[in-house]
Amino acid sequence: MSVTTSPAMARAGISLAEPGDYLSLLKPRVMSLVVLTAVTGFVLAPGSMNPFLAIISILAIAVGAGASGALNMWYDADIDVLMARTAKRPVPLGKITPGGALAFGLSLSVLSVILLGLASNWFAGAFLAFTIFFYAVIYTMGLKRSTAQNIVIGGAAGSFPPMIGWAAVTGGVSFESFVLFLIIFLWTPPHFWALSLFKMKDYGAAGIPMLPNVAGTASTRRHIFAYSLVLAPVGVLPFVLGYASPVYGIASALLGAVFLWHGFRVLRMSDEDAAMVPAKKLFAFSILYLFALFVLLLGEGVVGKLAFGAA
Template structure:
């Protein structure tokens, strides 16, 4: 039997799975998980105080598992629209390699395990915030906002912004202004990042019936919103240096990266609707990933150097 025929048979017979370990790994959205881990570790290392190394590993592992659980629940619920979009059609649930009920059980099991592990080993404040993060992404965003409002990315972006705060609370047991700033960087970064993607994946989202901003308000309104959010994001990205919990290397780098972000957002704003290549939007989307990764990598590096060698703000 061919693979296509086998997948069709699986879809017709619920409960049967052709899944391999790599399919379950794909359910966890490993690329998203890697960014979650980076931002969570950054919050963890920037937080004042200390924690036993074993508990530190458990905390980061719990946050990573919780992020993976969110991804699995998202893929379970979105299987019907995932199969309609070229970007997501080959995911394990829409192709039938993993049965929907198996994906749901996998996501729920990991959710419970990650929250209990973090609570029992580290502290319940961090565990509660992790539980809320999973709930926010799986229920509020995936089940509620994604298919009902063009502001889905704006509000839903909070789910991806919580990990550095969870890392911070794992160490301190409480939320602080610094952790809120880390949250805001990701929260404000999310709309221009995903709206740039939606500009060149417009037909995919329309086919799936997802009310992304360009499908509802049009491309000009989307381009303006991308620029507006970028202009707010960049000063917030410099705040860690301005507030004194990042050094001058971060300060200079965040300003230069921010200037480039605005330059690319301006290019999207000035882009013609007739530009079929959508090159400015594609370039902004790619650069936005580098931007966020660079900010948190720099913050993490500074924090590690300070704690290891006492070189504050190198």
């Protein structure tokens, strides 16, 4: 039976949360992207791991991503309640107490780092710990409410997973893994700035200095197009550098061209376009773009490992 709680109950330290509420704290959609990109780095890295330890390592990275989400929701509960997009999260709804969310996030953080360190190596474990710290402290507590460049710098946290997956196999990082980082890093600003264009009122109500609210929509549109111009060729780099096939090269070039086209449409969008249709289309396509690139890289990595093993 579902039990309805309230923010007042949460402030009183009463929690009647259901399992689904704790799952929501982990931001499962974000976690799915983290897992995909981390597994891609894991598979593309030279070398191999015991299959059981490999599964434990990927699980640890996923738990670390969930821990970051829980800590983010704990700290941002006061502004989440002000935005329609986030008001139904479990902490602002009062289903989970702030203290409960903090304890949950910290516990999972420690568990994930220890698990990854034991299953793979302590460099990867330390890298995961730094990523959680970067997202929860540097981005959530520091940058998000203080600068319009919050998503540019803070986006690094979401870009680290393929490097962590690579480090889990090799015990270090490489230029190839940095390219995977760079794709996500350059993708993050146009993705979130497109969202912020049609969610300006939400961010304004919460006092978050997103770029459209600080610099205006025209400047934001120019920034989106500029990042699109850089992202499109960077997305092709895995092929250029020789660790992706011509199939990936063609697909990434086509996807990049479509991304650039959407970026151009946003650039040309009128401020009078209340529906913000081009921004919404870019936001939707950007998700497909990133998933498609990493699914292709993952698939090629798996095929390459299987072929190498057969040989």
